[in-house]
Structures are given as C-alpha cells and as structure tokens.
Amino acid sequence: MAIAASISSRVIDAVLGQRLAPDARLGEQQLAALFGCSRTVVREAMIDLAGRGIVTVSPRRGWYLTAVTDVFARELYDARLIIETGLLRQLGARGGRLDGAEIARLRAHLDAQHTAVQGADVGRRSHLLGDFHVCLARCLGNGVLAGKLRDLTVLTTLYTMRHQTPGDARRSYEEHVGVVEALAAGDAREAEARMARHLGTWELKTTHARGPDPLEGLRRALAPPAGLPRDHATTP
C-alpha cells in the first residue's frame, strides 16, 4: 500500500512542479508499467487522488488531471483565504507565538524559495512557493487543515497553469517574507493581515479574468494576428 501512496505523492509533486498540466491523461497501464506494479495499486492511488479532487475519472475512458473551472477556482481561493487567515487569527486570539524552531524552519524554507526565485527552474520555483503555505499551516499546528491546504494548493496550481497569471514570483516571495517576519516579531495579527493581502491580490488577478466565456481557450488560440490584414479570409 506504500506504493500507492508513493504514486499519489509523485503525481502531486509533478503538478506542483508544473510537469503535468490539467487534462493530462494518467493511464492505469502506463503508470503500472512505470512504477512496476499492477493496475490494482495504480487504481488505489487514482481513487485517493480523485477523493481529493486532483484527478477526475471519465468512465471507461480514463483518469485525467482535473481541469479547474473559473467558478471552482473562486471557491478554491475563498477556501484558502479562510483557512490560512483563520489559522493566523486563531494564533493571535490565543496570544500564542511560534517558537524558535518553527521560525527557523520557515526561514529555511524562505531561503530555498529565494534561491529558486533567482534560478531558472520554473517548476521548482512554483513548487516551493506553493509549498510554503502548507509548511506554514503545519507550523501553526493544525495537521487537518494543513493537509486540506496541500490539496487546495495543488488545485490552485492546476488552475494558474492554464490561466497563466503574471507569475510574479519575486513579489510572492517577498510577501511570504513579510508574513514570516511578522510572526517572528510575535505579531500574529499583522501576519494575518499580510496573508490576507497576499492571497487577495491573487484573487484579484483571477477575478478580472472571469466572466462566462467558455470559448476562452479557442478565442485566444484563434485570435487574428494584431496589425495584419485578413488577407486570406474565406469570405471577403
């Protein structure tokens, strides 16, 4: 059964690292061959991932990474905002603060993000920037919400890969630093506000891209080249 968990984990890593895009096909046979096990084990992993919303099964057709719709993405961002600010708010309400070891862990994570942001590996960058939120939630002491947040982060990545946001990695990193610094200073309330702003800007970026336009993909792909006359139109 550890094999199934490993498959799930590898798929999640691949998504976070942007090596797998939404609608990517995950054939049972292929994964079985790749991991040297039978379809039964692959199936367990797929069912697990499906329960977390990361893959979707089309009956008798196959398993695919879920394509996150706009309205669902809105729910995702709402959920993340509620969970992450809620955890920080709770820390503040209880007058608690993170101990040195946890602050150190967060700072180490920030260091990794820093080098990744300066590097060229866009997958690793995305992975670390997303994983920071999970790491923070875990430091805040709630494993249940941390686990859910990991799934939400994966789904968020699946969404942003399509609607490629500006991807201002540097800014995201700096906002992460701001949150950790507030926590290190023992100011949980400020950390909460900064996190709300951090997630809020994301939400805005996607909000302007909303609107019921099911032809978004086609429209973008088939848009006429700007500035060129339609010199090969079929109906003049």
Added chain:
Amino acid sequence: MAIAASISSRVIDAVLGQRLAPDARLGEQQLAALFGCSRTVVREAMIDLAGRGIVTVSPRRGWYLTAVTDVFARELYDARLIIETGLLRQLGARGGRLDGAEIARLRAHLDAQHTAVQGADVGRRSHLLGDFHVCLARCLGNGVLAGKLRDLTVLTTLYTMRHQTPGDARRSYEEHVGVVEALAAGDAREAEARMARHLGTWELKTTHARGPDPLEGLRRALAPPAGLPRDHATTP
C-alpha cells in the same frame, strides 16, 4: 463505481446516526456480502474513507472506524471553528446575505431538527444536528469547504460518541435557530458571533475532559463505588 460511493455514504450515515462506534470493524468480506459486490469495490470505498480520515487500516488485520484521540479532536474543533466562522465572516465582509430560498431551506432543516430533538430516535437527532452545519456551509456557497466540513462532522461524531458529552440536544438546536435567525435578518456578523459561541461551548466541554490521562476509560470504569467500604478488597 457508484456502488463504492454508496458504501462510503452508508458508512458515513451510520456514523452520523451513531449506529457505528469508533473501532468498529469493517471487514471487506462482510461488506462485500452485504452489498452484493466483490471485495474490490468495498476496497475502493475503504480507500476513499481512509483518505478522509474516517477509517483506518491496520495492515493485514482489517479496516476500523478511526478512534479519534483527544489531541486530534482539538484539531478538529479548531478546524471547524475556522471554517464555519470564516464562511460567515466572508459573507459579512462582502455585504452579502442569503436569499429567500436558502433561508427557507435552512428553516426546513431546523424544523426537522426540532421534531428529532423532541423524538426518541437519538441517532436521527445526532445525524440532523451534525448535518445542519454541512447544510449551512453549502448554503454559504463553498462546496469545497462544505465537503471538508462533512468529514469533520463525521469525525466529531466519532469523538463525542466516546466522550459522551452532556448531549444537550435542545440547546444545540436553539443555538442553530439563533444563527439562522441572524442570517435571515441579514446580520452575518451576529451569525458569526453566535456560531463561534456555539462551537466554543462544545470545545469547552471537551477541553475540561482533556489532559494527558490515557487511563480515563479504565479509571472511570473501575472507580470505587462512592460511599461503600471496600469490604471485598483482596489485600486487607
């Protein structure tokens, strides 16, 4: 595959209705016979439930309903508080209010709770009182968090079945009424406060029962009868 979902659903219903207690054994063979399918399908349901934390597998021994520990229960209550108050806070922050249809749905649910609280079916009572929170979350428009909340409610039930709280069903019902009335009046902020108080009292009830006492169950069971002399002690 609909069969597997049905099995999961039936197990969840049984827990919410307190017809299955923690540590209850869920044998693959027995469930297969009961649902008229093969172990393969049962296995899918178990894996799904395991991913949601509702069942736990002991290798080569069997599947059991998870026994929620005290520290984990604390996380559960924290998570519920964050999610439920967060949803209400978000509604207030956006200045929105529930429309008539949703208020009506909540009121209908309250009616069902009312009759159940007065009735004798303790299972149905527990089921409805727990389900109210899920219904509310769904009315608040976030399916992701509503789904997670359902799982958390199941786990909460598994915990309270052991540490039988006073079970003040009437009071719970009245607090639910208070939340819905605030929502009907368009006062999301008040609804949030009432929900926080509602969940807070629960948390208190379990908090006083906390403390690292792994012998709690034994101690309670083997406590000497008050007032009676130990006239049959083995060592006089």
Added chain:
DNA sequence: CCCCGGTTTCTTGTATGCATGATTTGAATA
C-alpha cells in the same frame, strides 16, 4: 495451573482475467 511452541484459520495485499463500453479506424457509398 500457567506458559510456550507450532499449526490453523482468517484477514488483507496484489496480480490477473474477462466483460463492457467508448473511441478510432477503415472502407464503402452518396
């Protein structure tokens, strides 16, 4: 009476085989 060893039974873990249905391919036809 209690304890210890082997055996038996019962459970899940994994692989495999067949059924079913969706998709694609191909040729025949208007």
Added chain:
DNA sequence: TATTCAAATCATGCATACAAGAAACCGGGG
C-alpha cells in the same frame, strides 16, 4: 470529397485467485 456504419482496438470496471502475514487455537511441558 464528405459521410456513414461496422469492426477492431483500447481503456476502465469488476470479480476472482493466490500470496503473505497476523491472530487465534491447541497441544505439550514445566
């Protein structure tokens, strides 16, 4: 050339068979 229909292909859905390990059971010895 475009279209339609049948057959082949390929994927998952489900059941079953076997392997492996855990717990229970039973007999013998102290």
